[in-house]
Amino acid sequence: xxxxxxxxxxxxxxxxxxxxxxxxxxxxxxxxxxxxxxxxxxxxxxxxxxxxxxxxxxxxxxxxxxxxxxxxxxxxxxxxxxxxxxxxxxxxxxxxxxxxxxxxxxxxxxxxxxxxxxxxxxxxxxxxxxxxxxxxxxxxxxxxxxxxxxxxxxxxxxxxxxxxxxxxxxxxxxxxxxxxxxxxxxxxxxxxxxxxxxxxxxxxxxxxxxxxxxxxxxxxxxxxxxxxxxxxxxxxxxxxxxxxxxxxxxxxxxxxxxxxxxxxxx
Numbered sequence: 001x002x003x004x005x006x007x008x009x010x011x012x013x014x015x016x017x018x019x020x021x022x023x024x025x026x027x028x029x030x031x032x033x034x035x036x037x038x039x040x041x042x043x044x045x046x047x048x049x050x051x052x053x054x055x056x057x058x059x060x061x062x063x064x065x066x067x068x069x070x071x072x073x074x075x076x077x078x079x080x081x082x083x084x085x086x087x088x089x090x091x092x093x094x095x096x097x098x099x100x101x102x103x104x105x106x107x108x109x110x111x112x113x114x115x116x117x118x119x120x121x122x123x124x125x126x127x128x129x130x131x132x133x134x135x136x137x138x139x140x141x142x143x144x145x146x147x148x149x150x151x152x153x154x155x156x157x158x159x160x161x162x163x164x165x166x167x168x169x170x171x172x173x174x175x176x177x178x179x180x181x182x183x184x185x186x187x188x189x190x191x192x193x194x195x196x197x198x199x200x201x202x203x204x205x206x207x208x209x210x211x212x213x214x215x216x217x218x219x220x221x222x223x224x225x226x227x228x229x230x231x232x233x234x235x236x237x238x239x240x241x242x243x244x245x246x247x248x249x250x251x252x253x254x255x256x257x258x259x260x261x262x263x264x265x266x
């Protein structure tokens with residue numbers, strides 16, 4: 001299958017469609033000559049075994065050697081979707097002289113297969129609002145003219161109203177925090193608590209830690225890009241990349257005694 005996909009010099013995308021079947025001439029189980037076997041389902045099964053940590057090392061190495069991707073959640077690269085957005089914006093400017101910075105949520109490109117550009121744009125907006133979009137991606141999207149909000153909200157000064165006039169005060173949008181700023185928040189947490197395992201009541205910081213782990217394990221599906229400097233900074237804080245730190249008590253016996261302010265007599 002891989003040889004067929006790459007015979008024209010094109011790279012293989014590391015995936016096999018689930019419904020793809022092959023004909024086999026001989027089988028170990030005595031199957032019929034010319035019997036069809038589902039290669040796509042077999043590949044999916046290997047991925048499942050890999051995720052469970054049960055795939056034999058030699059098989060794992062063989063599959064990675066030919067270029068099999070363990071995750072196919074995001075097949076279309078970010079650069080491809082960004083190129084489609086640039087083409088969409090250029091077409092709108094040719095038609096109307098200006099682009100409003102938005103893409104209808106149901107809009108799909110005319111390519112084969114069609115790409116759901118509208119939903120992709122919405123995902124970029126959500127990632128930006130949550131501080132998960134890299135600075136590079138932010139610069140590129142702003143350069144093409146994408147608006148982060150479909151409808152621009154006016155500030156209090158623009159509305160010209162205050163509480164005494166029966167109006168209301170709108171809170172200004174919180175400044176987007178960069179990845180480096182979020183890591184600084186973890187440093188502050190470390191200084192205060194001696195670890196970087198945020199308490200469950202701190203949902204925002206907990207979610208950020210989960211996104212960090214996902215970005216390192218599955219960079220191909222994450223909108224967050226971790227550099228070696230980011231990883232080194234987190235390692236210096238003894239960041240828990242596995243995510244099991246909250247399940248164990250790392251304090252020593254003597255530390256727990258001090259916490260409870262009790263005396264043990266031997």
